[in-house]
Amino acid sequence: MDAEVAVVGNGVAGYSCAARLARHGIRPLLIGRGLPVDRPPLTKNALAAGTLRLLADEARLDSLGIDRLDGMVDDADLDARRLVVGETEIEAAAIVLATGLAYRPPRIPGMDVAHVNANPRGMERLVLALAGGPKRVVVIGAGLIGTETGATLATAGHDVTALDVLPRPLDRLHDPLPALAAEALAATGARFVGGAQITELRRVGDDDLVTVCWEDGELVAEVVVAATGGRPFAPPGLGIDAAELPLAVGVDLRVAGFDRVHAVGDLILAPHARFGPIRFPHWDTAIATGERAADAIAAIDGELDRLPHWWTDIGPHTFAEVGWADAAVEWADEDGLHVGRDAAGEVVAALVADDPRRLRAARALVGS
Numbered sequence: 448m449d450a451e452v453a454v455v456g457n458g459v460a461g462y463s464c465a466a467r468l469a470r471h472g473i474r475p476l477l478i479g480r481g482l483p484v485d486r487p488p489l490t491k492n493a494l495a496a497g498t499l500r501l502l503a504d505e506a507r508l509d510s511l512g513i514d515r516l517d518g519m520v521d522d523a524d525l526d527a528r529r530l531v532v533g534e535t536e537i538e539a540a541a542i543v544l545a546t547g548l549a550y551r552p553p554r555i556p557g558m559d560v561a562h563v564n565a566n567p568r569g570m571e572r573l574v575l576a577l578a579g580g581p582k583r584v585v586v587i588g589a590g591l592i593g594t595e596t597g598a599t600l601a602t603a604g605h606d607v608t609a610l611d612v613l614p615r616p617l618d619r620l621h622d623p624l625p626a627l628a629a630e631a632l633a634a635t636g637a638r639f640v641g642g643a644q645i646t647e648l649r650r651v652g653d654d655d656l657v658t659v660c661w662e663d664g665e666l667v668a669e670v671v672v673a674a675t676g677g678r679p680f681a682p683p684g685l686g687i688d689a690a691e692l693p694l695a696v697g698v699d700l701r702v703a704g705f706d707r708v709h710a711v712g713d714l715i716l717a718p719h720a721r722f723g724p725i726r727f728p729h730w731d732t733a734i735a736t737g738e739r740a741a742d743a744i745a746a747i748d749g750e751l752d753r754l755p756h757w758w759t760d761i762g763p764h765t766f767a768e769v770g771w772a773d774a775a776v777e778w779a780d781e782d783g784l785h786v787g788r789d790a791a792g793e794v795v796a797a798l799v800a801d802d803p804r805r806l807r808a809a810r811a812l813v814g815s
Contacts (some may be wrong), residue, residue: 452744453530455520455685456552459730460712461545462502463737469512471745476514476539478532481567483508486547487730489570490595493761495603497574499567503557525705531684541707541744544685544694545737548677548713548728549682552587557648560657561673565592581605585659585668587645589616591759592630593674595701598762600672601637608666610659612729614641620715621772623785627800628761635762640664677728679714695725698750699743700736709743711736720752722771722795729757753814767806770796770813784809 452468454461457479465475475484483502487492493500508515530537550565552558554592562576563569576582581604586597597609609616609632615625616632616639632639639716651667659666679692687694693716696702700709701782702735712733716724722807737755742749760765772797775787784805789794797809 448476449515450537450539450640452541452543453478453528453537453624454543454545455479455514455530455682456545456547456712456714457481458486458545458547458620458712458733459480459502460547460714460733461738463734464509464545464711465501465513465737466542467738467741468744471747473545473741473745474512474514476537477508478516478517478518478520478530478537480517483505484567485730486566487733489567491599494564494572494574494596494599498563499570501758511637518769519684520682523685523812525686525708528707537729541709541711543710543737543740543744544681544702544708545742546681546714547679549680550673550675550677552673553645554673555645555647557650557657558673560646560648560650560695561587563673564596565607565674565677574669575671577605583626583667584608584655584670584672585610585660585666585670587611588674588676589613589628589632589641590619590676591617591676592676593672594761595759596672596674597637597639598632598635598760599705601635602762605637607637608668609637609639610645610661610666611639611641611644613643615639616641619649621775621778621787623726623800624766624798627764627766627803631761631764637762661717664696674811677713679719681714695724700740700751707744709740711740718751719771720750720756722755722774725755725771725773727757727771729755731756734760754810756810764801765803766798766800767803767809768796768798769806769809770794772796784812786812 452475464482468475485500518532562573564573586609601607617628681687785798
């Protein structure tokens with residue numbers, strides 16, 4: 448079959464690209480398992496509701512003018528812009544790669560019993576495991592996904608302990624976020640144990656119980672969630688070496704060495720007009736890169752200049768940040784905003800805690 452544009456991956460970036468292409472009068476073929484799903488909130492909204500949140504159903508896709516192929520790419524010749532999905536061979540005028548992140552638990556003995564809720568199938572299995580009343584839950588990893596997951600489950604009444612090898616939740620982020628996250632997590636009733644290097648998970652007798660072990664302790668859980676982060680993922684059939692990920696792309700999000708092959712979302716180093724190539728795995732950047740690739744395919748000039756922006760809900764607390772924190776060398780409280788400045792003293796990021804009305808002021812400060 449022929450396609451004007453084949454979009455490989457039906458997450459936020461892939462769907463955003465397909466929808467934008469359709470608005471430009473270009474009919475895309477969206478390739479992925481199932482219907483497009485809003486993946487980032489799988490750790491919060493979908494988990495709390497116990498159901499996936501679709502970006503679009505069949506009727507919506509049809510009304511937009513988006514074709515859909517259910518499956519994964521098994522083989523590809525990107526030079527020739529040819530894809531194979533099951534028994535279907537596709538020849539595309541252009542290809543957009545939007546395959547996102549893979550969430551694979553670390554290679555620790557027994558870790559195969561842990562749930563991963565950052566993808567649709569994993570989240571559905573986790574919901575089934577949590578059914579039937581409050582459970583004893585251990586969340587391994589206290590980055591954004593782990594902290595959000597622990598807070599969501601504790602708020603729902605489960606007995607939750609979050610473990611991390613680092614001493615504080617969100618410890619990979621800048622201050623004061625780790626302290627704020629610790630307070631927010633505690634407010635939900637969840638416990639946090641830092642410095643826990645997991646050594647093994649083992650079944651307890653014939654019961655559906657798991658002992659989570661680390662050097663200085665152990666916990667028995669009914670449900671274990673591995674929230675140890677994701678890595679850029681390209682299906683083996685695409686022929687992209689994992690060592691090349693995340694992909695470097697041009698301002699038009701075209702992959703170097705290929706004609707009319709673009710990449711978006713978590714698969715790439717996003718070529719930001721102000722901050723340069725950045726890896727920014729968040730919903731807002733997924734949308735921005737998807738739309739920018741669609742514009743480039745439609746021969747619309749532009750650049751990726753939307754300010755990076757992320758937010759998180761941890762129990763009753765909300766944190767949002769605008770800008771690129773990695774460019775900051777010093778942080779200070781300025782009129783209620785936590786402001787990051789680079790070596791030249793320029794504002795490059797601003798954090799807002801529990802006051803979403805200040806987000807506009809934060810955006811204006813960084814944008815200026």
